[in-house]
Amino acid sequence: MALHILKLCVGADSIDDLREWVAERSMMAIAAGLEPHSVHTTRMVPKRIEEIVDGGSLYWVIKGQVQARQKIIDIRPFTGGDGITRCDLILGPEVVETALQPRRAFQGWRYLKPEEAPSDLAALGGGNDLPPDLKRELAELGLL
Secondary structure (H helix, E strand, O other), X not given: OXXXXXXXXXXXXXXXXXXXXXXXXXXHHHHOOOOOOEEEEEOOOOOOHHHHHOOOEEEEEEOOEEEEEEEEEEEEEEEOOOOOEEEEEEEOOOOXXXXXXXXXXXXXXXXXXXXXXXXXXXXHOOOOOOOHHHHHHHHHOOOO
């Protein structure tokens, strides 16, 4: 069973911000003759890499709510010029909107078990036409 990663999406105020960033990175990869993946570098290297790359996703927390995910294609650990070990999370180009799930701020990333991960919004029958603030408020009330 796949294991997921949960991470704060620092610098993005909305899913649209995240999608713009991913599209820009994908276009840069295509221009360089590479697959349209985006890469997110993180300092801590997961110990359970095999479970994660076996169908796991990176779930993004935006403004205190899990709002989206990207498929994790690969995890590539490396040691930087400063001698610090890091890893690149190689992510698929699609940003999938999820049901909102409140999360407090935390540092780094966390493992996310499949049974704790929010469902894809499309699988729940939509909700894409609601304004982000309304979706967040409905989720806080337990109505979405």
